[in-house]
Amino acid sequence: xxxxxxxERVGFTCGSCWHRWSVDYDVQRYRDALDAEWExxxxxxxxxxxxxxxxxxxxxxxxxxxxxxxLVARRPVPLPGDAEAPRSRVPAEGxxxxxxxxxxxxxxxxxxxPSSGTRAAQPSTKPSG
Numbered sequence: 573x574x575x576x577x578x579x580e581r582v583g584f585t586c587g588s589c590w591h592r593w594s595v596d597y598d599v600q601r602y603r604d605a606l607d608a609e610w611e612x613x614x615x616x617x618x619x620x621x622x623x624x625x626x627x628x629x630x631x632x633x634x635x636x637x638x639x640x641x642x643l644v645a646r647r648p649v650p651l652p653g654d655a656e657a658p659r660s661r662v663p664a665e666g667x668x669x670x671x672x673x674x675x676x677x678x679x680x681x682x683x684x685x686p687s688s689g690t691r692a693a694q695p696s697t698k699p700s701g
Contacts, residue, residue, distance in 0.1 A: 573602060573603050574600055574601070574602045574651065575601050575602055575603055575609070576599075576600075576601040576648065576651070577598070577599070577600055577601075577648070577649035577650075577651060578598075578599045578601075578646050578647060578648045578649055579596055579597070579598055579599070579646065579647045579649065580596070580597050580599050580643060580645075580646045581594050581595070581596050581597075581643075581644045581645040581646070581683075582594060582595055582596075582597060582623045582624070582641035582642065582643060582644065583641060583642050583643075583644040583686075584623075584629065584630070584632070584639055584641045584642075585639060586632040586634065586635060586637055586639055587637070587639055588632070588635050588637045589632065589634050589635045589637075591632050591633065591634045591635070592685075592686040593632075593633070593681065593685050593686065594644055594681075594683070594685060594686065595615060595623065595630060595641070595680045595681050596615075596680045596681075596683065597613045597614065597615055597620075597623060597680065598613070598614040598615075599611055599612070599613055599614075600612045600614075613628065615680045616677065616679055616680050617677075623640075623641040624640060624641055624642075624643075625640065626638055626639075626640055629641055
């Protein structure tokens with residue numbers, strides 16, 4: 573049973589070249605028959621590994637290295653079932669906003685990205701001297 577739906581914006585900073593970017597993920601949390609809770613992440617409608625793991629982090633577009641993401645923002649998506657929520661009946665086939673079937677994909681990285689020219693202050697790992 574799905575217990576929560578959300579959109580999570582995950583930020584990445586490459587520790588090698590300091591490039592910064594962010595990606596939006598659709599997240600489903602659900603409880604299985606054994607009462608264990610799970611998360612499933614989707615990026616552009618495809619299931620992917622968690623961006624909070626090295627395996628699931630997208631590679632840096634500049635140097636190809638992977639860095640674990642951090643949560644920047646999230647927006648819960650209400651689950652169906654709220655009897656008080658306004659709703660609209662879907663019209664008969666052909667009258668249901670047909671343009672939505674041909675609308676361009678809203679891509680996970682299609683939002684404004686952080687400026688890569690500005691590096692955050694990072695502690696130096698080089699020995700002095």
